[in-house]
Amino acid sequence: MTSTSETARTVEALGEEGYKYGFVTDIEADSLPPGLSEDIVRFISAKKEEPEWLLEWRLKAYHRWMKSAEDTPTWAHLTYPEIDYQAASYYSAPLRDEDRPQSLDDIDPELLATYEKLGIPLQEQEMLAGVAVDAVFDSVSVATTFKSKLYELGIIFCSLSEAVKEHPELVKKYLGSVVPYADNYFATLNSAVFTDGSFVYIPKGVRCPMELSTYFRINAANTGQFERTIIIADEGSYVSYLEGCTAPMRDENQLHAAVVELIAFDDAEIKYSTVQNWYPGDKDGKGGIFNFVTKRGACRGRNSKISWTQVETGSAITWKYPSCILQGDGSVGEFYSIAITNNCQQADTGTKMIHIGKNTKSRIISKGISAGRAEQTYRGLVRVQAGAENARNHTQCDSLLIGEQCGAHTVPYVECRNASARLEHEATTSKISEDQLFYCRQRGINEEDAVALIVNGFCREVLQELPMEFAVEAQKLVAISLEGSVG
């Protein structure tokens, strides 16, 4: 093995030496037996050398979750077998190099074919597929240069674990401040056992000069199934954050429950873009990821803005409602979404826009595409509180059906307690017509390309909200996700 990976292992070993306090579970273990208990929560916290307050917080979440362990939310339009939480493992150390695939020859050819179609360079393919290679060294150095640039501007961009050590006062202040540990079933579970995630702080008046992407974060590879991310944009700052990857991601863990908290102060703006392409399972829906995500942004300051853009093509089950709390006067919330479900995928996704401050505005554009036997639901809430003078919302929900066996559902909730509000809701459901397909084919475009073209047209308003380099990849992803949906 190379010196790089040896170094990595030495560092890891050094880290472990730190835990000499006698907890019940063996701290040297690399993974835990399945099951969730107080010991497990203590183990995770100890493994990560967390301060007492964080352990306490995790334990509060744990006890809360245990009390409600039977109360899995059932309101979503999703059908899946009961999840046995005691059968899951809640901590495993990153794979050692010798346990990882040694080269791309060991990777599923189907996965490689998809990388090829997306035009992903070889080195990146190796990284994505988790191959043990020296290429990791390159990404470390890239990330290092990148980080020092941000550091000069006072921007903090690191893993949440690192932030707990380096900036405990910030983490303590903001962790759970938008999504409290008791928020909902999956957020509570996450609060008890979250493994890692990103932490971003943009200081006053700083415009982050580059898109922050998890891709550049060194330890992004093993954040695991319970990811937790916090982004804080201080007064007058701006940041654009990209999460995920267009390349299909495989994971041993079927259950994913992430939490993302965004906080924007006066005149600050956070743009959060996601491409979610977790393994959706095979054609019959076997083996896909269950993705239960809580994402919420608080526009705390005057004229602050939070914009969510998501392209959801993966997972067997998606349960996700990125929301905005429009607290500051004049604050703006946006939600742009493309959700594609094919074969047996199910998605129940949408947003919540809570208008609290005066002159708050929100905009929702949701594009849902269903093919195969997939079921998809848009579920949204627009709430105007009594004090939200002149609140405005525009909602547009468009569904596109491909084939005869899929379903699209729209469940928009509107609650208005202020008569000065102006709320608009538009919804359409359409199918790709035979006429459209024939017209394209008569011009020499084959059926799959025609579907991709028509669907990309359908999603255009959302695609154009994505950062440039993401948008191009997302277009290709749209096409790949719908392969085999016609003919």
Next chain:
Amino acid sequence: MLEVEGLCVSVAGKEILKGLDLSVEAGTVHAIMGPNGSGKSTLAYVLAGRDGYDVTAGSVTYRGQDLLALKPEMRAREGVFLAFQYPVEIPGVGSATFLKTAVNAVRKHRGEKEYDAMEFLKVVREKREALNISKEMIRRPLNVGFSGGEKKRNEVLQMALIEPTLAILDETDSGLDIDALKIVADGVNALRAPERAMIIITHYQRLLDYIVPDHVHVLAQGRIVRSGGKELALELEENGYGGIVPGVPGAEAAA
């Protein structure tokens, strides 16, 4: 170039074409006229390969190959172009994007170099100006909110860029005022070439004043009942379909 022999076609169990014969040579323009319901559009769709049109007998040979065995996109790439009577709207897809995708699909098949974005814009500019199509129009989503005239001009623009071998124009004159008709006809005439054949499907003689055909065929009750030169169109104009094909239903309406 195109040999149609004894073609019988049913749509949803109803026989529409009943033994149609047609021979089209390279470099010629054929007009097919006929009353409503005679099977004109059916002929266009069958040649282009639309689903739902069952060929029950007969054959279509195009440049030596069995046209009916090819998928619609392969027919298109092999040079068969249909200008639609009702061009289809595709929301969100820019006309230019659609055109580039189509032209490149055909060029790739022919072994020609695919255009990049810059080259394509240049090629489009020359062609669209002749058809009085603005830059703004090709940026709009394909056919969405286009007027009747804009849609038909856009069809001719596509034809000019794809450079087909056999162009079928299905009632391209319908819904056009006289000025738009002239622009479209000029566009079509500019594409007349020794290696290219055209089939112009129309109700009325009017279009044929501007696109003068070499041959005129009358299609009635699923067959070509009469063929002649361009003067046949004038005779039709004067006497109506009823005068030429006694007992043809719909002849009064067209007369």
